Amino acid sequence: MKRFLIFIVSFTLIYLLLQILSGFILTVMYSPPIENAKSSITSEVTFGRASYIPFLIGLVASTTAYMASKKIEKSE
Template structure:
């Protein structure tokens, strides 16, 4: 159980770091299309909704990968 907790915690940490770095890179490389700006348009910024479902599905897949790798290594050792 200790290995699983260490695996999941390191996976979560790497997942968060990857999300932050990929967001930073995408933001840094973004160039807006200035030709489509409407001069009389609204200056309001609207962000999309966020969901925690992708994180939990990724965590579930990581758990399955861990269990499969443990089962595979046990069968290889025998």
């Protein structure tokens, strides 16, 4: 049970950190298309495309959490 709690807590913290970091990077790098500035306001909504970034963030977070839980387990 202790191993499970260590893994869940470390996974949650690492996943949250990576999501905030990727959101910050995506926000900083975003530049709206110039054609949106020329057009008048319309009721049409443009949605983004599907991304594999959340999957990669989850994979990195779970791997790092697994390694951290193993390291904490060895030190005890």
